[in-house]
Amino acid sequence: MLLVLLAVAAALPARAQILIGQTAGHTGAVAATVKEATAGAKLLFDSLNARNGIGGQKLELVVLDDGFDPQRAADNAKALIERGVVALFLTRGTPHNQKIMPLLTEYKVPLVGPSTGAMVLHEPVHPWLFNVRATYQREAERSIKHLLATGVTRIALVQVDDSFGQDAATGALRGFGTGLKPVVHDTYDRAKPSFGAIVQRLVAADAQAVLFIGSGTAVVEGIQALRNAGSRAQALTLSNNASAGFIKALGEQARGVVVSQVLPGERSMGVPMVKEAHDLAKARGVDPQAITPAFLEGYAAAKVLAEGLRRAAASGALNRAGLQRALEGLKNYDLGGLELSFSATDHTGLDYADLSIIGADGRFRR
16 A cells, blocks of 8 residues: 555655745835735746646745845845745845845855845846846936936935945936036935935925935835925935835825836836736736736746746756856846846846836826
8 A cells, every 4th residue: 555655646746846035124114015026926926836837846935024124134035045945036125135145155046136226236246146127326317317308407316324325326426417416415314214404405405306215114204204394396216116005105295206117117018028917917816906016026027037947947957056057048038028138247137217207096107
């Protein structure tokens, strides 16, 4: 009888899971955006698992909440690596990813689709880190150039005082070109943001537009403080706040806020990847209203990771090193209307950047 059971077990398909690890702020200042991005990734993973996974193995996303704290992010990443994940994925925050980067080298584990556009993740090329989205510098520079092209010149920068804020501000300042500079350039503390004195300076300078560089609730507080002070300056922010949760938190102050984007519009059905996401959402009973820019960012990152895993499995090396080789072999890969390429000397992925505005209906408009 035992021999029969062993024979039956040997004939069954493999059920081993492919573990993927994510540490991100599922609570705290960026929770809304993180949850939307993660939902987008899970939509793709769930659809693959419904079709027998990759190489007959199901994908399991192991999620740890770091509360948007850099040290907790690093501790979580180490725990996930020691648990045996084949890759880290969709980690959120610039200082958080910087804390994690040494672990990638030490344990030789890929990090795919970090949810940040920090230049430090792009240059110099880290052999184990694969970006999917464009840089914050490109977004910020495009935002400033757009304002100048429309005749707006009294522009202020308000940035979080950390590596993310400094990085994005570099792109914004480049956008001013020569001969112009911000009428106000202020910083605020990431852990304890306070905008009272900053807003007074913005009003005194008669700023026509203010680019807020920061995350989640802090940017909401900054925009609300600006409006409460009576300023009608155009408010702008970057794609890390491109979520339905950000719009909801802004409430009545959301209308007219400009948000840069790193993917085509979430309702651009002429873009194959966007239509694919909507079709999968419909098939799996997901509300199409849940498809936001953050949701699409998670979905796109999951597509890149899945293709790398698929190629690694086909090569007979479905492991960390095999995934790294497979990703570096992605040349002119069509995500669905967007072309992505990696190589040993280029881990940037996409360079798409656009602008959107929040409409009266509480949705992003292009």
